[in-house]
Amino acid sequence: MSQRKSDFEDNNINKKPRLDMTQEQNQEQNFFQSVGEAAQTVDQEQVPQQQQQQDEGIRQTGAADAEGHPVQEIDSLCMNCHKDGVTRLLLTSIPYFREVIIMSFECQHCGLKNSEIQPASTIQERGAKYVLKVEDKKDFNKQVVKSESAICKFVELDIEIPAKKGQLTTLEGLLQEMIDDLEMDQPQRKEIQPELYQKIDVFLKKVRSTINCEEGTLPITFYVDDPAGNSWIEYVPGEPQHKWSCIEYQRLPQQNVDLGLVSADEVAQHEQAEAQNNEEKDRNPSATGFISDQTDIENFENEVQSFHATCSSCYKPCSTHMKQVNIPHFKDVIIMSTSCDHCGYKSNEVKTGGAIPDKGKRVKLFCDDAEDLARDILKSETCGLIIPELNLDLTPGTLGGRFTTLEGLLTQVREELHSRVFSQTSDSMEAETKDRWEKFFVKLDEAISGKAKFTVIMEDPLAASYIQNVYAPDPDPNMVIEEFERTDEQNETLGLNDMKV
Known part of the structure; x- marks a missing residue:
């Protein structure tokens, strides 16, 4: 952050270039230029100061950050x-x-003086x-983007930083x-x-x-929980699985209220309507809520069922x-899809049925033929996926539940990593890090095209994941299925220790 502040104050470097009419129109459509695009215009003329003053009170300072993005100024009221x-x-x-x-x-x-960061x-x-x-x-030097709605916590130090202004820091x-x-x-x-002074002094020494x-102070666990999904902790490619993880979750009604997506009255009305529906279901337990337009007798095995629901984002009917x-x-699985016509929210998920098994399951498949990419694969939300040859390690919860082919899963992994983690047009990335990413994508592309041999390892503590056996009912010579005992930590994470049946 100190580096960016100094860039703000430096008014003697890279002047903002003048753009022709076509470039100006493109600039209006895309405010966030990549560094490469900005570098192509550095040798052009500077925008006249008078023209800048006419742009709704926004002025170009002539300064830029380390990547060449221009700094703008606007007069604001001081609240002090x-x-x-x-x-x-x-x-x-x-x-x-x-x-x-x-x-x-x-x-x-x-x-x-004041500084903050907001998601664009x-x-x-x-x-x-x-x-x-x-x-x-x-x-400790890893970057952290903390939005104004995020909560940060250092678990072992018992430190919780509440939601306040946005920050870009470490x-x-x-x-x-x-x-x-x-x-x-x-x-x-x-x-x-004096007693409180002593306690705080001891605490500060512990933090320092x-x-x-x-010795004895590390490791510690740090997490950022943001209902808006706009916070982030820096990720370094090739790190072990246990060091960094990201989990996406459905927001609670109160969190939607805090973010301003819905009003408290709408949430109250929704909860009241839901309570009334539950009372009606209790009085009439045979009502299924399913809509079937093919026959009076519903065949749940051969048709897609549709039922009324409420959008978790805008609380409108969907x-x-x-x-x-x-x-x-x-086993039997249930594929569910929700789409809201009001706000455009969409979600897809796959759920497995049946009882929770006593042991977890680990499936290993050696893919030595391009035809293996067409195998069906079911990855549940509790399943972790490892491909050692590609240095790919997906933690449980990543990508959610998916029922697709092996090629489809790898393609989705590539799209997610390339669009959300790696930016090929950003030349601000360290050369070593960028080179590691490029080599990773080359290997991943070879695997997707069937040109490379690799091993897929799926470990699911609930044994709810599956890779198609093309030799069934005979065993697959390239596939190994193992059962394992769940650890106490896995049982606690899955909530199995609290289940009493």
Whole structure:
């Protein structure tokens, strides 16, 4: 953040180039230029100052960040002295993440300064929780994007940073900011509340020793939980599976209210209507709610069922389609699809039926033929997937439940990683990191096209995942199926320790 602030104040580097009419129209459509596109215009003329003043009060400072994005200025009201200050705006994109707006306010009258970050993208369809295992000093230098709706927590230190202004910082920056806030009032506490002063002093020493990675302080767990899905922890390719993970989840009604997506009255009306529906179902338990337009006798095995539901995003009525599918030599699964015509929300998921087995299941498939890519594959939400030859390691919960082919799953993994984690047009990425990503995508493309041999390992503690056996009912010579005992941690995560039947 300090690097970007210095860029704001430097008014003697890269002037904003002048664009011709066609380029100006393209610029209006895409405010977030890549560095490569911006670099192509650095040798053109500077926009006249008078023309900049006419652009709705927004001025170009002539400064730029390290990637060449221009800094803009606009007059703003200072909330401290109520005189005019200056807000500087930088519209930029963060590698491995998405577009953001960095804002810095300064009042020349009273000296008030403030900086924050806001996401330039819309609120995501689902909330996101990022978890990082801090094991060495380098992990404290990882970037963190914390939106104004995100909660950060250092678990072992028992530190929780509530939702407030957005920030672009590092893990060490978050802890150092908290230390500065607590130390500010320590002299007063020493005089007024000496016992509280001692406790806070001991706590601050513990935090500093953790930042310095003293013996016995690491590892610790850090997570960012953002209902808006616009926060992020820096990801480094090739890290072990346990260090970094991302879990997407459905927002609770109150979280939608806090984000301003719906009003509290709409949530109350929805809960009241749901309670009335439950009462009606209790009085008439034979009512299924399914709609069948083919026959008076519903055949649940051979047709798609549709029933009324409520959109989890806007709470308007929508339809959910459900189909029961029998996978040969496996079990019955339920494929569900929800689409809202009001807000455009869509979701797809696959659920397995039947009782929870006593043991988990691990499936290993060696793919040595392009025809193996056409095998059906069911990956549940609790399943982790590893392909050692590609250095691909998907944690449980990634991509949710999917019923597709092996080629379709690999293609989806590539699209997700390339669009959300890797940006090929960003030349701000370190050369070594970019080279590792490019080599990874080359191997992944060879696997998708059937030119490379690889091993797929699926480990599901609920034994709810499946890879098609093309030799069934005979065993597949390239496939190994193993059962394993679940650990206590897995049972706790799945909620099995609390089940009493």
